[in-house]
Amino acid sequence: MSATDTRARLPIANPAQVRRAFLDLLAADKGPAAQVLVMYTLAAGFSVAIPVLLGRVVDGIGAGWGAADVNLVCGVILGCVALQFVLSRLGRLAGYRFGERAAARLREDVVARVLGLPLDRVEQAGRGDLGTRTAADVNIVADLLRDNGPTIVTSLIEVLVLYIALFVVDPLLGLVALLTLPPLLLAARRYLRQANRVFTQQRAAMSEAAETLAASGSGARTVAALAMQEERRGLGYARAETLFGRFKRLIRLQVEFFFFLLWFNRIQLLLTVVAAAFWYFQGALSIGTAVAAITVVVRIANPTNGVMIHLSDFQQGAAALARIAGVRLVESPSREAVPDGNDLRLDAVTFGYGDGPDVLHGLSLHPRESERLVVVGPSGAGKSTIARLLAGIDRPRTGTATLGGVPVCDIAVENLRRRVVLVTQEHYVFTATLRENLILAAPDADDARLVDALRRVDAGWAVAAGLDAMLGPEHRQLTTAEAQQIALARVVIADPPIVILDEATAGIDPASAGNVEVALAAALAGRTVIAIAHQLQAAASADRIAVVEDGRIVEQGPHDALLAAGGVYAGLWHAWQGD
Numbered sequence: 001m002s003a004t005d006t007r008a009r010l011p012i013a014n015p016a017q018v019r020r021a022f023l024d025l026l027a028a029d030k031g032p033a034a035q036v037l038v039m040y041t042l043a044a045g046f047s048v049a050i051p052v053l054l055g056r057v058v059d060g061i062g063a064g065w066g067a068a069d070v071n072l073v074c075g076v077i078l079g080c081v082a083l084q085f086v087l088s089r090l091g092r093l094a095g096y097r098f099g100e101r102a103a104a105r106l107r108e109d110v111v112a113r114v115l116g117l118p119l120d121r122v123e124q125a126g127r128g129d130l131g132t133r134t135a136a137d138v139n140i141v142a143d144l145l146r147d148n149g150p151t152i153v154t155s156l157i158e159v160l161v162l163y164i165a166l167f168v169v170d171p172l173l174g175l176v177a178l179l180t181l182p183p184l185l186l187a188a189r190r191y192l193r194q195a196n197r198v199f200t201q202q203r204a205a206m207s208e209a210a211e212t213l214a215a216s217g218s219g220a221r222t223v224a225a226l227a228m229q230e231e232r233r234g235l236g237y238a239r240a241e242t243l244f245g246r247f248k249r250l251i252r253l254q255v256e257f258f259f260f261l262l263w264f265n266r267i268q269l270l271l272t273v274v275a276a277a278f279w280y281f282q283g284a285l286s287i288g289t290a291v292a293a294i295t296v297v298v299r300i301a302n303p304t305n306g307v308m309i310h311l312s313d314f315q316q317g318a319a320a321l322a323r324i325a326g327v328r329l330v331e332s333p334s335r336e337a338v339p340d341g342n343d344l345r346l347d348a349v350t351f352g353y354g355d356g357p358d359v360l361h362g363l364s365l366h367p368r369e370s371e372r373l374v375v376v377g378p379s380g381a382g383k384s385t386i387a388r389l390l391a392g393i394d395r396p397r398t399g400t401a402t403l404g405g406v407p408v409c410d411i412a413v414e415n416l417r418r419r420v421v422l423v424t425q426e427h428y429v430f431t432a433t434l435r436e437n438l439i440l441a442a443p444d445a446d447d448a449r450l451v452d453a454l455r456r457v458d459a460g461w462a463v464a465a466g467l468d469a470m471l472g473p474e475h476r477q478l479t480t481a482e483a484q485q486i487a488l489a490r491v492v493i494a495d496p497p498i499v500i501l502d503e504a505t506a507g508i509d510p511a512s513a514g515n516v517e518v519a520l521a522a523a524l525a526g527r528t529v530i531a532i533a534h535q536l537q538a539a540a541s542a543d544r545i546a547v548v549e550d551g552r553i554v555e556q557g558p559h560d561a562l563l564a565a566g567g568v569y570a571g572l573w574h575a576w577q578g579d
């Protein structure tokens, strides 16, 4: 199968869909979300009371208050400080709890959705895109919900309450402070627009870089065999360079905006001080009111900066959520058809990958029950594509691929895999226990059935290790032959009537070939087998051989008959024999 770097990316949710996804997250935990909001609002209220009361003390001293009055108000101020501290801590704690729960829900949801995606869509999307969405993007949204989200909400509430308080203290000074806001809002809007664009580009560049890295890593042997190291390295550097450029642009934008913020705070304070001084000397306001208003404006700077600085986090979170919610937009055709029996067949199918040309041209193939059918043909003829259509991974463009009279792609995956199992060269062993690796094939299988399957595929080493043994790179690293035995044990456990083998035994070193042969014979006994073969050795003993050339079946029959016919198969056979 050829791997390309131009992939059909998964969709990205539009702003309305992102809002919906965000509201869904909030709605799933309404109570705690409301609790966070109430605590922060109360904390902001007490925080605003402090400068207002301070102004009272200043005016009170001017009006001849005694020590008892001053002490009383100062005591109230201290009480406000304590309450504000306690409430904001409690709010933060509730915010963290809410954020953690929401992040966990999001993570579980996206993993479940990715696992439910049609296989051809997963392949088209590529590991980089899916990996970025399920890991990096979920982390960004989780951070937003846990850390920056509560900070933005607190800061926003505090800013609102402080402006209201400023108007209550002195409407004219409130107006002066408010007049400085339009330039800030305009600058924030401009910054967000640019940052959004750069951030989206940066995320895309990150996916591309991850994709290139994953493809070069998993295809390392092919890269080495085709001497493509320089090309892959060049592509990797180019993608990393693009990513670095996007990072730099984002940071430059942030630095410029933060510099603007610094000057905004200073100018807002300067204007308020000048206006307060002017109206004080005019006798329009008391010194206490001036002190209270100026203290409020000083306090406004911090939460304003908090909101502004975290706005880009909010935006990054929204962009990440758009990518996560995009996974939901992939249409998964409903698979509710129920096959009547296990008759698997291709009838006049044409198929091509993506928008590419047809690679199968009106091909028909009908494996009979318990038949051992071997499909041979030159490289690129379409053998693996036939296996994919039979296994229900891809849907034909025209013609039909049916099992028990219904389209294979319309059968629920769990139902289909009980009847048809595809074994490829890629035998994935998960970092998990041996039991967990086996039980994937039949979740209700008990230990005795698992051990029996291991014995049947001659995996004595696995029986000795025990079902609780951990497998995977950091535990027990399996050889290719051992991984293959696990894959074949899964077939025995799943016990399907039909098995499709796509180069399942390729890549095995001759020393282990004996073990694998035993395992294979055990896994295939009594089943209908469709084997895609490169080694013609396997074909000689087949019930029937189908020869594929350029997406068409050009010959069919048993080995001896095809050899005697002297056609394409005979040519391949003699070439393989080295005659």
Ligand SMILES: Nc1ncnc2c1ncn2[C@@H]1O[C@H](COP(=O)(O)OP(=O)(O)OP(=O)(O)O)[C@@H](O)[C@H]1O
Residues within 6 Å of the ligand: 001, 002, 003, 353, 356, 359, 377, 378, 379, 380, 381, 382, 383, 384, 385, 386
């Ligand atoms: N994912 C894909 N995207 C685009 N084209 C593909 C893809 N997989 C296969 N093809 C193309 O489809 C055609 C048939 O490929 P297929 O892998 O089915 O052939 P094959 O006979 O199994 O070849 P091989 O023996 O080399 O595996 C080839 O031209 C191949 O380049």
